[in-house]
Amino acid sequence: MEKQVLVEMRVPRRASARRVRELASALADHGLDLDLDYLVSSEPSEAAKEPQRYRHVLLRGRVLEGHEADLEGQPNVVRIWSDAPIAPLAEADEEEVGVRPKSPFAF
């Protein structure tokens, strides 16, 4: 079964987005189905000293459950994180949505 993950990756500081995606595409050999549209810079999750020539990025993809350890063992991969499902904190009652009382405010 596949799960959606975030891949925290260490890349050369000056690497272009294209170069980062090239580096990431090599992770396909280790079970990562990469979302090519997703790339965002990240603070390092580890407090350990990182040489200044590197920066951290996040990539998104899907991986077969059980393959995370293999992926995490790759040299440029810092950590595999859950792409956690999130939800609104109220149960929406569709019948009630949009039933607005007369408001004193100018909407």
Place this chain on the structure above:
Amino acid sequence: MAARRVIVEVKKRSTSPPIEAMAKAVRLPERASSFALDERFDPLPARRPVHHYALFGMDVLDEDSVLLRGEIAPDEEWQLRADPDVVAVWSDAPIAPFPSPPAGPTPCPKVDCDPSIPKGTIADVVTYLGCDRIWEEGVRGEGIVIGICDTGVNRRAVPAVVDGWTADDDIPWGMDEQGHGTMCAYDAVGVCPQAKLLDIGILKSEGPSFGGFISDAILAFDWAIERYRQDGTPQILSNSWGMYRNEWAPDYATDPRHPFTLKVLQAIAEGIIVCFAAGNCGNICPDSRCGDDVGFGKSIWGANGHEEVITVGAANIHGQWAGYSSQGPAALCEHKPDFCAPSHFSGYNRSDTGSSAACPVCAGVIGLLKQARPALTQEQAKRVLAVTARNLCAPGWDYQTGFGMIRAWPAFEAVRRQTLPRAPRVAARRYRR
């Protein structure tokens, strides 16, 4: 003067073993004669993040630091700090176990588990909080931009929306197919009527019990941070979403190093005030999606309960705590929630409910405070709302309601006087069943 215990952070060459720092520390009494090193305490790598190095005068390539323990007379601490090999001196603070959370259901005398029945309207909320008095002072949110991170905002229902970000290009900003985000937007401008809104649509995925992925929230916060750098807005981000169960993603739920949590901290460091709803998994009448994760210590997950964010619980304007409002301790911080804001009132829906409704009300109140004092920080906003809050359950802070219900007018007066109160005491209380 009695010696006090300290932790001393000492530089060393990064290629040397920790014992080199120990050797340096042995010489410290030459500078501060009362310093006594505890040689039983093994040097511990401090592992500072790279961006700390310049701050502490350390060479990022050749140095790192370790922690040592010792005792010193308080009046000689400055001599220790002056040593070029000493990075910092910290109190070796006495610590004690927190008292166990209450075993009983709740110490709150009044609980509302019927959110479908509104207790007043948004106009009543405005009066109850004292926002109307703030409006009379000419402060109605001019110049304030609040980001509503949610399912989207229907721009026709809430015209205050001026821009946005979407996780789904098929549902652009200004559209909300679900209604939850529009409710949040309506409630924010309900108390802060001249504020502009950003529709930050992170919850636009399809799922049986969820509305999005944290990866979208990361992108959205990144967008908000970049925008803030460019024009100073949004000043506030309101987040009425979260995870209902630890098992959905335990690493996000409990690890403060998760990339989204770090992104939230980055937003706060940039100057954005970040509010999160506490959640709807309180132990009296939890949401069905909570499963077994309800009540004390099992209902505020991930960034919603990080120490630095403003965590908002729900209560109604009759002073009744919402029995589903998530209870502390949070997974990432003991003293959560921070306080409550009103929910269960007629607003966008016949009854706007959940900690979801409370959070944007709080964000709107902060919008008013922020207009009155543009330099107001996250910490100051949290502090002023905490010390001016009205107790709902137990005196002081408690796991249900934090410091109680926020009060906009007293907070506004404190902010306007430019005399922000000192941080409130948050020592965990002892509970009796």
